[in-house]
Amino acid sequence: MDSREGNGWAHGLSFGLQSGMAVIPYALLTFYRKLNLTGSETLLLIHLLSFRQVEGKEFPSLEELQAVTGRSASAIAGELQKLIKEGFLRIEAGSDDGLGLHYERYDFSVLYDKLGQYLADQRAAGSAENGKSGQSAGRAAMQPKNGAAAATAGKGIDPAEEETPSLFVVFEREFGRPLSPMEFETIAGWLDQDRYPEELIRLALKESVFAGKVYFRYIDRILLEWSRNRVKNAQDVKAYSQRFRGGS
Structure with missing residues (x-):
């Protein structure tokens, strides 16, 4: 390596280090499986x-995450939903009274809690039993987890799944902008807490577009009204609309 190559390498390394470094929990890298x-x-x-x-970005957009991962928005949105649902992420909202600003961000404390609990359980298990029986039990306990992880990983690269836009992507397309953290959480709540079928949410969004009222409160009212009238699928929506609009 001549002096010019050495200087170029040094400048490149210097630039990379000055661009910033992130602190990642080693336990996450070691025990994520x-x-x-x-x-x-x-x-x-x-x-x-x-x-x-x-x-300093508390809630990067799907587009920004696409740029650094090279993956589809649908795949990223699906993984974010799973991470929130299974307690690895949480969305936090609040305000700074001094500055008069409202903020929304991802909360990683639940991730740290899971890592801490796993390490504590491992230490307790190691103290209680350190023989062959303990090792066999550990291997047996891990098999279903590995199987579940493999199944999840398989779904993540399923071409059919990649081709179908997720709800989050569909909403962003209709709204013409990235979703806010609270809007993201609202959609996740419709799916995970209210148990609305995804088909029904898509139809409610479509109804709001036709009505020229593309905002979340209106869509939520549609879903609530349909739920009260036991509207569960596209056929029910059609029948309900005909009944109240005087159609045949």
Whole structure:
């Protein structure tokens, strides 16, 4: 290596280091499989941590996550939903009274709690039993987790799944902008808490577009009204609409 090559390498390394460094929990890198996380889900968590620490972005958009991962918005949105549903991420909202600003961000404390609990359980298990029986039990306990992780990883790269836009992507397309953290959480709540079928949410969004009222409160009212009238699928929606609009 001549002096010019050495200087070029040194300048490149210097620039890279000055661009910023993120602190990643070593336990996450070591034990993510034990927590039933796939490699892509773990990398997504790492990117979210990096956005916060290096760029100061508390809630990066799907487009920004696409740029650093090279994956589809549908796949990223699906993984974010799973991470929130299974308690690896949480969305926090609040306000700074001094500055008069409202903020929304990802909360990683639930991730740290899971890592801490796993390490504590491992230490307790190691203290209680350190023989062959303990090792056999550990291997047996891990098999279903690995199977579940493999199944999840398989779904993550399923071409059919990649071709179908997720709800989050569909909403962003209709709204013409990235979703806010609270809007993201609202959609996740419709799916996970209210148990609305995804088909029904898509139809409610379509109804709001036709009505020229594309905002979340209106869509939520549609879903609530349909739920009260036992509207559960596209056929029910059609029958309900005909009944109240005087159609045949």
